[in-house]
Amino acid sequence: MFANLPYLTVVVLTVIGLSIILLKRNMVKVTMGLNILTSAVNLLIIVLGYREGGIAPIYTLAPQTYMVLPTPQALCLTSIVIGVATTALLLSFTMVIYRKYGTVNVAEMRELKE
Amino acid sequence: MIPQFLWDHAPAMTVAVPLLAAFLCPLIGKFTATGRKAWVLAAAAATSALALFTAWRVYTLGTWVYVFGATVPNLSVPPDSGGIPIRIIFEVDAMSALMLVIVAIVGFSVILYSLSADGKRSGLEGYYTLFLLLIASIVGMVSTGDLFNFFVFFEISGLASAALVAYRVEAGRAVEAGLKYFVVSTLAGIFMLFVIAILYGQYNALNIAMLASRMQFTMLDKIALVLIIGALATKAGSVPMHFWTPDAYALAPSSVTALLVVASQASLYGLFRLIFTLYNLSLNAATVGWVLIILGVLSMFVGVTMAIPQKDVKRLMAYHAISQTGYMLLGVGTGLAVLGNVAMLDAFGRMAMEGGIFHIINHAIYKGLLFLTAGAIIYRVGTRDMNRMGGLGHRMKWTMIFFMIGALAIAGIPPFNGFASKLMIYESVYLFNPVLAIIAMVVSILTLASFVKVFHSIFMGPQLPEYEHVEEAPTAMLWGMGILAALVILFGLFPQQVVDSLITPAANALLDQSGYLASILGGA
Amino acid sequence: MQMSKIVRLSADIMYPFVVIFGLYVIMHGHITPGGGFQGGAVVATGAALVIVAYAFHDVKAMIPKILLYLQESGGLLLFIGAGLAGMLLGFPFFFNWLANSGSLFGTPIVPLGPNPGELNTGGFLPLMNIAVGIEVWGGLTLVILYMISGVGKEEY
Numbered sequence: 001m002f003a004n005l006p007y008l009t010v011v012v013l014t015v016i017g018l019s020i021i022l023l024k025r026n027m028v029k030v031t032m033g034l035n036i037l038t039s040a041v042n043l044l045i046i047v048l049g050y051r052e053g054g055i056a057p058i059y060t061l062a063p064q065t066y067m068v069l070p071t072p073q074a075l076c077l078t079s080i081v082i083g084v085a086t087t088a089l090l091l092s093f094t095m096v097i098y099r100k101y102g103t104v105n106v107a108e109m110r111e112l113k114e
Numbered sequence: 115m116i117p118q119f120l121w122d123h124a125p126a127m128t129v130a131v132p133l134l135a136a137f138l139c140p141l142i143g144k145f146t147a148t149g150r151k152a153w154v155l156a157a158a159a160a161t162s163a164l165a166l167f168t169a170w171r172v173y174t175l176g177t178w179v180y181v182f183g184a185t186v187p188n189l190s191v192p193p194d195s196g197g198i199p200i201r202i203i204f205e206v207d208a209m210s211a212l213m214l215v216i217v218a219i220v221g222f223s224v225i226l227y228s229l230s231a232d233g234k235r236s237g238l239e240g241y242y243t244l245f246l247l248l249i250a251s252i253v254g255m256v257s258t259g260d261l262f263n264f265f266v267f268f269e270i271s272g273l274a275s276a277a278l279v280a281y282r283v284e285a286g287r288a289v290e291a292g293l294k295y296f297v298v299s300t301l302a303g304i305f306m307l308f309v310i311a312i313l314y315g316q317y318n319a320l321n322i323a324m325l326a327s328r329m330q331f332t333m334l335d336k337i338a339l340v341l342i343i344g345a346l347a348t349k350a351g352s353v354p355m356h357f358w359t360p361d362a363y364a365l366a367p368s369s370v371t372a373l374l375v376v377a378s379q380a381s382l383y384g385l386f387r388l389i390f391t392l393y394n395l396s397l398n399a400a401t402v403g404w405v406l407i408i409l410g411v412l413s414m415f416v417g418v419t420m421a422i423p424q425k426d427v428k429r430l431m432a433y434h435a436i437s438q439t440g441y442m443l444l445g446v447g448t449g450l451a452v453l454g455n456v457a458m459l460d461a462f463g464r465m466a467m468e469g470g471i472f473h474i475i476n477h478a479i480y481k482g483l484l485f486l487t488a489g490a491i492i493y494r495v496g497t498r499d500m501n502r503m504g505g506l507g508h509r510m511k512w513t514m515i516f517f518m519i520g521a522l523a524i525a526g527i528p529p530f531n532g533f534a535s536k537l538m539i540y541e542s543v544y545l546f547n548p549v550l551a552i553i554a555m556v557v558s559i560l561t562l563a564s565f566v567k568v569f570h571s572i573f574m575g576p577q578l579p580e581y582e583h584v585e586e587a588p589t590a591m592l593w594g595m596g597i598l599a600a601l602v603i604l605f606g607l608f609p610q611q612v613v614d615s616l617i618t619p620a621a622n623a624l625l626d627q628s629g630y631l632a633s634i635l636g637g638a
Numbered sequence: 639m640q641m642s643k644i645v646r647l648s649a650d651i652m653y654p655f656v657v658i659f660g661l662y663v664i665m666h667g668h669i670t671p672g673g674g675f676q677g678g679a680v681v682a683t684g685a686a687l688v689i690v691a692y693a694f695h696d697v698k699a700m701i702p703k704i705l706l707y708l709q710e711s712g713g714l715l716l717f718i719g720a721g722l723a724g725m726l727l728g729f730p731f732f733f734n735w736l737a738n739s740g741s742l743f744g745t746p747i748v749p750l751g752p753n754p755g756e757l758n759t760g761g762f763l764p765l766m767n768i769a770v771g772i773e774v775w776g777g778l779t780l781v782i783l784y785m786i787s788g789v790g791k792e793e794y
Contacts, residue, residue: 021301027293034300041307048315072314075262079307081675082269086300088781089273093280093293095788100286111287112294112361119725126731130722137714140707180730187730 006047013040027094027104031087038083042076049073120167122187125180125204128164128214129254132157136246143239151229154242158225161249165218168257169211173619177207177633179259190634199321199634205259207630208619212471213256213383215616216478219601220376221249227486227594228369231493235367241281248274248373255380259634261313262320264384265306268349271377272299279366279374291361298348298358305345312338322392323634326627331396339397342388343405349381352443353412356436360420363432364498368489371428372482375435379474382439386446386624394627395454403451406443411550413440414557422564426498427488430568431481434524437557438477444554445470445539448546453625462542467621468613469538475616476531476605480523483598487517490587490595491572500571507573509584514573516595521569523602525562531602534609640693649691656684664771668760674767678774685779694786698794701783706776713773720762720769737761 017040020033049072057067094104101109120127135157143150172178179188182202190199206214225245232241251274254267276299280292314320316335317328329335348355363371389402417437424430449467452458490513491506492498507514523530526537536558544551586592605612623629640646660681667673689697724733737744743764746756787794 021297030297034297034304037301037304041304041311044308044311045314048311069318071320075310075314077673077675078262078266082266082273082303084679085273086269086296089277090293090296090300092785092788093289093296095785096280096283096289097286097293099788100289109290112290112365123725123730126725130718130731134715134718134722137711137718141711144707182730183732183734184730185733 006043006050010040010044010047013037013043025106027097027106028091030106031090031094034090035083035087038079038086042079042083045072045076045079116167120164121171123180124164124168124171125178125206125257126182128161128168129250129257131164132161132246132250132253135160136243136250139243139246140239143242147238150239150242151233154225154246155229157246158222158249161253162218162222165214165221165253168206169214169218172206172208172211173615177205177623177629179633180204180206197635198319199324202263203259203321203323203634204257205323205630205633206257207633208623209383209387209471209621210256212475212616212620213380214253216379216475217249217252217256217376219597220372220478220482221252223482223594223597224369224372224486225594226597227372227489227591228367230588230590231369231489232367235281241278244274244278245370245373248278248377252373252377252380256383259322260320261310261322261325265303265310268306268381268384269303271380272296272303272349275299275362275370275374275377278370279362281367281370282365285365288365291358291365295358295362298355302345302348305341309338309341309345312341321634322387323631326392326394327631327635329393329396331393335393335396339389339393339402343385343402346381346385346388347409347443350378350385351413351436351439352409353416353436353440354409356413356416359436360429360432363435363485364426364429368428368485368492371432371489372485375481375485376478378435378439379442379478382442382474389450390624391627391630399453400451403447403449403453406447406450407550410440410443410445410447411553413437413443414554415440418557418560418564422560422567425500427491427500427503427568427572428485428498430500430564431484431488434561434564435477435481437561438473438481438524440557441536441539441554442470442473442477444543444550445473448543448550449621449625452546458546459625462545464621464625465538466542466546467624468617469535469542471620471624472535472538472609472613472617476523476535476602479598479601479605480520480530480532483516483595483602484520484524486591486595486598487513487520490591493591494584494587495581500568503572503578504575504581505573505577506581506584508577509581510573510586512592513587513595516599517569517573519599519602521565523606525565526558527562529603529606531605531609534606534613538613640696641691646691649687653684653688656687657681660684660775661771664767665764667767667771668763669757674770675774677767678771679778681771681775682778682782685775686782689782689786694790694792697783698792701779703780703783703794706780706783709772709776710780713769713771713776716769717766717773720765723762734761734763736765 013036017033017037021030024030049069051068054066054068055064057070097109098104103109139150142153179190181187181190184201190203191197192200235241248271251267251271255264255271258264276292276296279295280289282288312334313325317325319325319328351359363374366374414437417433417440421430421433445466449463452463495503523532526532540551540554543554660677663672663680664674664677721732724735725731727735729735736742738747743758743760745758748759783794
């Protein structure tokens with residue numbers, strides 16, 4: 001079970017993130033839920049690159065050639081940057097809506113109907 | 115005549131030129147506003163020329179492989195890498211070339227239109243930066259051969275288009291529409307990242323060709339396929355996930371809406387590329403084909419029935435965009451459903467795929483035209499509510515002609531281009547399953563009905579007193595609409611030539627997975 | 639309204655160290671963990687420290703807006719210029735034209751395989767790290783300042 005612990009963490013974080021997005025009414029909380037979901041996927045990407053007994057992927061004076069994969073680290077970094085931009089834009093939208101509508105409750109900002 | 119530089123480097127330049135122009139736009143805008151307009155127009159013209167050149171070379175000489183950061187542009191498998199393609203590889207085959215043609219045409223017309231339509235807004239340096247970034251991200255999405263690169267351009271397009279949809283901050287509703295669109299788009303992006311994690315974890319490759327050559331259809335790959343269809347069909351606006359489309363398309367500035375249509379189709383291209391090239395015959399083609407057909411039929415039907423009672427002209431057109439996306443899914447889904455069966459594929463499967471793909475380019479052109487005419491009307495009249503408009507045909511003659519061309523094209527009336535692609539879809543889908551073809555024809559009739567209603571309520575009738583001062587739309591807007599209208603008529607009058615030269619190579623490239631793999635893996 | 643004297647004094651003392659650490663993370667991005675975005679975010683955090691400690695009105699006078707805009711645009715242009723510069727020499731887009739070249743960042747020619755390596759052989763990667771670091775610094779500071787102006791009563 002301990003070998004699978006990172007994957008279980010990913011599942012738990014995904015479920016928490018999705019349930020926040022689906023169930024919560026406050027826009028700031030929905031932004032936090034999206035952040036948690038992004039963190040779950042980043043953790044999954046990093047964990048996939050791990051090799052038991054591998055060292056950091058640096059060639060200079062390497063004591064062995066069995067290394068962890070470096071590509072997932074680059075993927076995760078790009079994803080974190082995208083997450084920062086996403087969070088900043090969502091929070092800006094929430095601020096403008098608060099100024100116009102007076103609420104951050106998703107159920108009350110329903111001016112656009114059929 | 116064409117410099118050697120372009121012969122070597124055009125796919126990268128098609129992405130680099132709008133990026134560079136977008137980054138220089140705020141600096142130039144700080145000094146002169148007219149200089150910014152000239153700069154944006156020059157950048158759009160250069161991007162369109164480069165995209166058309168790339169597409170022409172791909173159609174005449176075959177797939178173009180461009181490797182970023184190698185010593186020569188086509189060295190996808192370096193001699194010391196052990197037979198594995200490394201670095202980000204742009205692989206432009208005939209289907210990508212078709213999407214580049216769409217971006218070139220619609221991108222240039224929309225920027226020409228937006229120079230006068232958006233000239234009076236505030237904060238314009240941000241506006242044009244985001245616009246050029248959106249064009250760059252669409253070009254990147256359709257040219258790339260690397261799954262993670264596709265995800266990065268997908269997220270850039272989501273960010274840029276959400277910021278553009280929410281551009282008119284002083285009206286609170288635009289920001290609400292942008293918020294709704296952005297949450298859905300980010301969720302789709304996160305699911306794409308799940309897919310990348312699953313596929314990378316199994317096969318240790320990110321390049322689409324490398325993944326396709328290593329693909330065994332395990333249970334995890336089935337989960338990845340479901341997530342791919344879910345995420346990319348969401349961004350394309352098909353039915354169970356279509357709720358962002360009416361709000362986002364209606365409240366964005368009109369030039370942005372026309373480009374959002376192209377961004378949605380780039381996501382649809384991504385869906386087809388991943389299903390046909392990444393999985394191809396390893397998946398259960400009949401089942402997945404039927405899933406696409408069901409999504410298509412639902413989109414067609416729900417789109418057009420929700421469009422009929424609308425009062426807001428752009429919201430109505432947005433529902434029609436959902437409905438037309440259903441046609442594309444129906445056509446290509448039929449082709450996918452008979453993928454394993456060579457006899458049926460040759461009999462009607464290829465024609466169904468060609469019909470669906472031809473509908474992509476037709477839809478981009480006539481839907482762009484319709485949104486631009488709606489934007490011109492709203493620019494002059496000031497309201498989006500059709501109940502308050504009337505009798506505009508007396509004053510806005512050119513706009514009325516362009517709207518009529520667009521409306522007849524979307525309803526599928528000959529000799530406009532909608533008829534050619536819809537006829538191909540009807541004929542081939544009828545041979546597959548007659549009920550689907552009949553549903554498609556009924557939806558087409560309902561489309562015609564709703565556009566007759568729109569045309570009558572906006573343009574016909576007596577001249578209303580409050581619109582006495584309304585004049586024709588400005589010249590730049592008319593030129594932008596005119597380019598698209600001329601192409602609608604041209605594609606409608608010569609459909610066989612268009613299909614033979616543009617569409618059949620694209621459909622063949624989509625169906626032919628081994629050619630795609632051979633360009634990258636089988637030698638330089 | 640400002641924070642108390644203790645907070646302002648702590649921010650004054652901490653701010654240079656945070657900026658220096660951020661610049662260290664940017665500059666050594668090709669050797670140690672970190673790089674352009676991470677270092678830029680650390681430096682922007684230093685700017686955020688100052689913004690939180692002082693009143694927005696004073697901060698507006700301290701940090702000129704045009705400098706941040708120039709930083710943002712300049713960083714992006716440097717990045718894409720470094721990518722395009724390889725094309726002028728005849729190589730594809732984003733080719734590492736400084737590596738193994740005997741000049742600025744490519745001084746010793748690198749042998750293949752594990753070896754006691756040389757440190758200054760990154761090619762144009764340190765250049766791009768610096769470009770991204772400058773851009774993220776300017777961009778994130780602008781985001782924070784605009785968000786504060788959106789909450790409060792002063793326009794930015």
